């Protein structure tokens with residue numbers, strides 16, 4: 001038997017791809033989906049903040065489309081940045097035309113200076129290296145060498161001081177809740193578009209229609225709620241494969257025995273673990289102490305989603321999400337779910353979701369977050385009147401973003417190799433302690449299933 005911990009996308013995908021084997025998926029919550037669940041309240045649908053499907057792998061794309069035939073809207077991105085009291089299109093670095101002249105000049109001068117600065121023997125950021133044969137998703141960059149650029153260094157070298165000051169540093173400090181010199185440079189530089197000088201210059205003079213970045217088009221379920229995706233995977237599984245409301249509390253990795261909260265034990269030839277690696281380490285009875293201590297040093301950031309159901313049409317015609325770099329707003333991003341599909345709100349209404357990042361020791365509290373959010377939305381013009389709010393739901397995602405720091409790269413290789421040596425494969429966004437999209441979690445499940453098929457000969 002294969003025991004799968006967690007019925008998020010990684011766990012469900014693994015079960016789907018292991019369909020000719022004896023499989024059980026153990027899920028703590030009362031429904032499948034993990035982070036891809038949706039809340040429904042008085043006709044409004046709220047995801048755990050915006051969940052948009054960017055599918056780059058053609059085989060995953062075909063599978064996802066097959067799961068919900070004609071069930072997706074194919075959307076073009078409409079993303080914006082709110083800065084200096086105005087809205088400018090994403091990405092900031094190619095669209096400063098609407099900003100004050102001093103800001104534009106600052107950004108342009110900094111960009112040109114960064115381009116012309118000599119590299120002087122600076123070290124490159126090493127790419128992630130695979131840790132285990134046959135499991136390509138278990139990969140991490142080697143521990144940082146002296147002189148390796150931090151995320152802050154990377155921003156300054158790539159975009160210069162002006163862009164750093166007016167967007168990248170304040171935005172990312174709001175998200176990461178720490179100085180960016182503590183974040184390592186291997187953090188997602190792939191997802192941040194770097195335009196050519198000509199694009200930066202053109203964007204400072206006039207509006208351009210040129211498209212940048214990894215996500216200009218995406219899919220979203222037509223009926224509203226990203227939970228349609230995990231539910232469609234679960235529907236294809238045999239009855240009884242997924243056991244919801246069933247929490248794993250202990251793992252004997254060497255024996256691959258999982259103990260559930262009600263005392264039942266399950267044993268498998270393999271265990272696939274998509275729950276957070278930190279939680280897995282805490283519940284593993286035979287994990288060596290040094291690895292347990294090391295796992296305790298992995299750091300993360302929480303997200304509070306302030307969801308509002310609002311009377312009337314949205315203020316902006318197209319915006320799907322908007323970044324807020326300025327510290328005077330408590331959130332770093334807001335989403336406008338009815339721009340994805342009108343079915344996210346009842347007739348004559350729309351919804352807004354603000355994302356506030358916090359660390360356990362700087363939690364502003366749910367009531368303060370709600371009050372500050374409503375105030376910020378009125379100040380920025382996204383909410384016409386506080387009296388238009390008909391529903392508010394504040395939802396916390398305690399583990400939302402894993403922190404890319406030195407310890408992450410020191411701790412992960414030994415920890416993950418130890419688990420795989422026991423026949424336990426960490427997978428998914430939090431199992432591998434990575435920054436991953438839904439597509440990656442689906443891919444992890446598939447690759448873990450293939451690895452098991454290979455291991456079984």
Ligand SMILES: Cc1cc2nc3c(=O)[nH]c(=O)nc-3n(C[C@H](O)[C@H](O)[C@H](O)COP(=O)(O)OP(=O)(O)OC[C@H]3O[C@@H](n4cnc5c(N)ncnc54)[C@H](O)[C@@H]3O)c2cc1C
Pocket residue numbers: 005006007008009010011026027028029032033034035036048049050051052053054246247248249274275276279303397399400401427428429430431436437438439441
């Ligand atoms: C704020 C935010 C916005 C995002 N936006 C996007 C986006 O726009 N596009 C995109 O592609 N991706 C997005 N993502 C990423 C996406 O949500 C994840 O990649 C994906 O949902 C992770 O799936 P998973 O199966 O790896 O993990 P999870 O969804 O975390 O699944 C793990 C499962 O394990 C269960 N579990 C935990 N502990 C136990 C236990 N002890 N016993 C049994 N079960 C347990 C959990 O309940 C959960 O169901 C976003 C993530 C965040 C945080």
